[in-house]
Amino acid sequence: MDNNLIFLLLVGALVGAASGYLGSFMVLKRMSLVGDALSHVALPGIAIALTAGVNPMLGAFVALVIAIIGIWYLSEHSEVYPEALVGVFFTASLSIGLLLTPEPDLLEALFGNIDKIGIADGVMVLVGAVVIFVVTAAISKKLLLGVVSEDLAKSQKIDVSKINLIYLLLVALVVALGVKFLGTLLTGAMVIIPAVTAKNLSKSIKSFHLFASGFGIASAVLGILIAKNFGIASGPGVVLTSIVFFIVSYFFRKK
Amino acid sequence: MEPKPNILTVSGLRVEFDNHVILEDIGFEVARDDTLAIIGPNGAGKSVLFRALLGLVPFTGKVEWADDAKIGYVPQKLAVAKDLPLTVNDFFHFKEKKQAKIYEIIRSVGFLEEAKHLHNDKRVLQTRLGDLSGGELQRVLIAYALLGKPNVLLFDEPTSGIDVSGEETIYDLIHKLQAEEDLTIIFISHELQVVNHYANSVLCLNKEKICFGPPIEVVNKDNLAKLYGEEVHLHKHNDGLNSHKHEEKNNHG
Numbered sequence: 001m002d003n004n005l006i007f008l009l010l011v012g013a014l015v016g017a018a019s020g021y022l023g024s025f026m027v028l029k030r031m032s033l034v035g036d037a038l039s040h041v042a043l044p045g046i047a048i049a050l051t052a053g054v055n056p057m058l059g060a061f062v063a064l065v066i067a068i069i070g071i072w073y074l075s076e077h078s079e080v081y082p083e084a085l086v087g088v089f090f091t092a093s094l095s096i097g098l099l100l101t102p103e104p105d106l107l108e109a110l111f112g113n114i115d116k117i118g119i120a121d122g123v124m125v126l127v128g129a130v131v132i133f134v135v136t137a138a139i140s141k142k143l144l145l146g147v148v149s150e151d152l153a154k155s156q157k158i159d160v161s162k163i164n165l166i167y168l169l170l171v172a173l174v175v176a177l178g179v180k181f182l183g184t185l186l187t188g189a190m191v192i193i194p195a196v197t198a199k200n201l202s203k204s205i206k207s208f209h210l211f212a213s214g215f216g217i218a219s220a221v222l223g224i225l226i227a228k229n230f231g232i233a234s235g236p237g238v239v240l241t242s243i244v245f246f247i248v249s250y251f252f253r254k255k
Numbered sequence: 256m257e258p259k260p261n262i263l264t265v266s267g268l269r270v271e272f273d274n275h276v277i278l279e280d281i282g283f284e285v286a287r288d289d290t291l292a293i294i295g296p297n298g299a300g301k302s303v304l305f306r307a308l309l310g311l312v313p314f315t316g317k318v319e320w321a322d323d324a325k326i327g328y329v330p331q332k333l334a335v336a337k338d339l340p341l342t343v344n345d346f347f348h349f350k351e352k353k354q355a356k357i358y359e360i361i362r363s364v365g366f367l368e369e370a371k372h373l374h375n376d377k378r379v380l381q382t383r384l385g386d387l388s389g390g391e392l393q394r395v396l397i398a399y400a401l402l403g404k405p406n407v408l409l410f411d412e413p414t415s416g417i418d419v420s421g422e423e424t425i426y427d428l429i430h431k432l433q434a435e436e437d438l439t440i441i442f443i444s445h446e447l448q449v450v451n452h453y454a455n456s457v458l459c460l461n462k463e464k465i466c467f468g469p470p471i472e473v474v475n476k477d478n479l480a481k482l483y484g485e486e487v488h489l490h491k492h493n494d495g496l497n498s499h500k501h502e503e504k505n506n507h508g
Contacts, residue, residue: 028339145349148335148384152399155309155328156350202340203383 020216023195036188043097064172112183292454327400390421
């Protein structure tokens with residue numbers, strides 16, 4: 001194995017672990033589809049970043065943060081969760097992103113390309129993953145109590161709405177980190193699939209988080225190796241690997 | 256400064272959702288260490304009153320808790336999926352770090368006495384929240400509320416969705432808690448017998464205050480007729496109390 005491959009596997013494992021861990025909360029909050037659709041919002045951000053010559057991760061992150069604040073505001077200030085509106089908004093940003101992205105970069109932006117990952121990206125992923133693990137661990141009890149019962153959380157003077165915003169911003173960060181590996185169409189999958197796989201196999205919250213991060217790492221590492229060996233794009237390689245784990249886990253699920 | 260004699264004082268409380276008045280002009284006091292029962296037909300606004308007391312819904316008027324009031328809230332139920340990967344122990348850890356404290360509290364709500372039963376104290380901690388029976392979940396919620404030593408407990412219908420033997424356990428438990436020093440209990444109930452048995456004071460509620468005072472004084476035929484409709488008999492079990500016919504009669508009141 002050459003050094004570059006080891007570097008890619010390490011960075012991929014970090015993205016996988018962080019997405020799996022964050023995704024475990026997303027699944028419990030029943031926001032899986034929002035998490036998936038959210039990644040489409042990254043595209044216009046990437047397009048603008050590419051045109052302006054800055055790191056596409058940054059562009060993706062800015063676009064995602066704007067979308068997240070929009071989703072958070074809608075879910076806090078309207079009675080019914082505006083799912084249809086989210087759908088419209090996300091497909092609109094995907095379309096705009098497709099028009100804005102320079103043609104040669106389009107395939108890469110949509111499906112990811114690990115050959116373009118450099119040291120700077122690796123450092124960003126490392127810092128981002130550390131932030132995700134530290135902050136999520138710090139808010140995890142409050143976040144989960146909000147899932148079990150919002151009333152109970154509020155009766156303990158927990159600011160559920162603030163905790164939700166912090167959580168969603170972390171989701172924006174993890175999707176931005178995954179964009180170069182998996183592309184805008186598929187990063188959302190890494191937030192969802194390892195987490196639902198873990199849910200099949202877990203009874204306690206600890207094993208759930210561990211399994212979700214573990215399947216995130218395993219999917220990323222195996223997927224990248226498969227992509228390299230067979231010369232396919234990394235996005236589909238990683239996502240399909242994680243789906244194989246999911247199917248297997250389904251037969252071993254804890255009832 | 257003298258400490259306030261009342262742990263809770265409510266006056267002129269009004270709650271409305273979308274221009275519908277749910278509660279109007281509610282006023283009552285709860286003395287320290289007392290047990291207050293809130294009764295009323297379905298849709299009378301009992302749970303909404305609780306939510307207002309907890310500050311979970313917007314309201315006008317005054318809800319004044321004593322400065323040292325520490326509230327433990329026992330919700331009616333939890334909307335948790337059966338496959339939520341969260342054990343009872345995980346749930347307790349949201350509020351308490353020390354495992355010893357958790358054991359202590361789970362025993363205090365009666366899980367130790369059932370050591371022969373499938374779910375004894377240790378087993379129940381490893382059970383998923385969604386896998387508990389109605390009675391077990393209720394006791395777990397009580398235990399959760401008791402963590403952190405509150406001096407006020409708010410119970411929203413302690414026995415809804417529990418079979419008769421489970422009901423007894425819950426009321427035994429409430430009775431045991433009444434013996435504790437400095438613990439004020441406020442509970443919502445449908446069951447008049449229970450109210451007479453356990454409460455020092457009763458608040459009859461149907462969008463407005465129908466009566467308030469010690470059960471012996473206020474739970475009488477006139478007030479119950481006003482609360483539920485004409486045909487209620489005092490010593491009868493409450494199965495017939497909440498029929499829709501009765502509610503309609505009272506809605507304009």
